[in-house]
Amino acid sequence: MKKIGITGQKGFVGSHLYNTLGLFPEEFERVDFQKEFFEDNDKLDEFIKKCDIIVHLAAMNRHDSEQMIYETNIALCNKLVTSLERTNSKAHVLISSSTQEERDNLYGKSKREGREAIVNWANENSGKVTGLIIPNVFGAFGKPFYNSFIATFCYQLTHGEMPTIANDGEVKLIYVQELVMKIINEIQSEKSQPELFIEPTSTKKVSEVLALLNDYKTKYFDNGEIPVLNDKFEHNLFNTYRSYMDYKTHFPVKFTQHTDPRGAFVEVIRLGIGGQCSFSTTVPEITRGNHYHTRKIERFAVIKGKALIQLRKINTDEVLDFYLDGVEPAYVDMPIWYTHNIKNVGNEDLYTIFWIDEPFNPEDADTYFETV
Structure with missing residues (x-):
């Protein structure tokens, strides 16, 4: 059982890694980290020791100030190195860096120097280090106007705003869950790699991504249609887009019901992709x-009786109730x-x-089973 701690545990990549490690309970034990530990040497040392x-x-x-970005990131790495030295730690340290390392900006400089500080600690203390040099990451729950242009576009298109393209360049991308699995593979390998370039899984122009997201808005957000998803990238992008919707106000969506003397007809789902359709009585x-999925797209359609559908995002307490x-x-x-369930609340x-x-x-x- 490997005990793993994640600084930035509640951030974009950190939360995905933390949640995914929880799917391997027999292999990994997660050590809780709070950002306040960086301001308290005793708590940071206690965390490192575990x-x-x-x-x-x-x-x-x-940040508005590039200098603030640089100073903050260097300070975090220095505090980590100092704690590793104080505790005589032999932990395998994996540090995230960026393909911006070689660019002429203070963010890239902070990532390069931070990685080098961890590598120097490992060299001087017979430690183990993996320096992850990562391309642009996108995925569910990223912070708009902060983590990626995809997060920003998704937020805008689900909140009545119109995205604009400042620079229509090609961007090398990796989906957050793909990155998380690469990190886990490196943990399992137990190898030391001071400079490990994580290969992007797709390269797209900004305009290509926006065109797909606009298609998702028109077909899915406005009309409830599951769009054509031609490859893994589009599947991941669609799930990313869905994560920015305000579920509390968007659902449940009422069907258009056509009635005549014979009875009623309702179109349940319009598909650009296939899948599996099931019918149940409860x-x-x-x-x-009372389970959740990490990649699947799923629809519950109630056609007779009374139901309560409940959703709760993993690691949160708020339960969304839909009658x-x-x-x-x-x-x-x-x-x-989101773990979810459906209950018959009628007679x-x-x-x-x-x-x-x-x-x-x-x-x-x-x-993955978890009670709502």
Whole structure:
């Protein structure tokens, strides 16, 4: 059992890494980190002593003052090195750097010098270090106007704003979950690599990304259609886009119901992709679900009876409650990293249609059980 601590645990990459490590309970034990530890030597030392592996992600990415970015990032690395020395730590330290290392800016300089400080500590103390030189990262829950242009575009398109392109250059990208798995692979390898370039998984022009996101807004956000997703990048980008929606106000979405003397007709889902569609009946007071997915796209459509659908983002306390009634058929889509369930709260059988974008595979189910 490897004990792993993550500085920047609650940040964009840090939170994804922390949550994913939790999917390997027999291999990894997560050591809790709070940003206040950097202001208290005793607490920082206590944290360092507990860790077999430290992933140093804490950093400032943007600020009005480049000098502030530089000074903050260097200070964080120096505090970490000093604590490693005080505690005589033998931890494997993985530090995140950036492909901006070679650019003529203070952010890139801070990342390069910070990585070099950790490498020097390792060389002088027989330590182990992995310097991760990372391209642009995107994914669910990134901070708009801070983590990436994709985070900014997604936020704007889901909040009634119009993105603009300042520089339509090509950008080398990696999805946050792909990066997290590369970090975990490096942890498992136990190798020391002072300079490890993480290869991007896609290269896109800014305008290409915006065109896809605009398509998602028109088809999915405005009309409820699951768009064509041609490859893994587009699948990841679509899940990223969905994470910026205000679920509390967007769902449940009522279906358009067509009635005539024969009865009623409702189109449940319009697809640009395939997947698996299922139908269920649920007796009163029974709850289904209480699990979450890290990649799957899923829709719950209630067509008869009364249901309570609940969602809760992993590592948060807020529960979103959606009450649906088959009298007005409606649906709720499940975001990634949200545990969810559905309960029959009526007095008759509940009829639900479930759609998911990939057939169930017990060898790779992407289904993790946790009570809402």
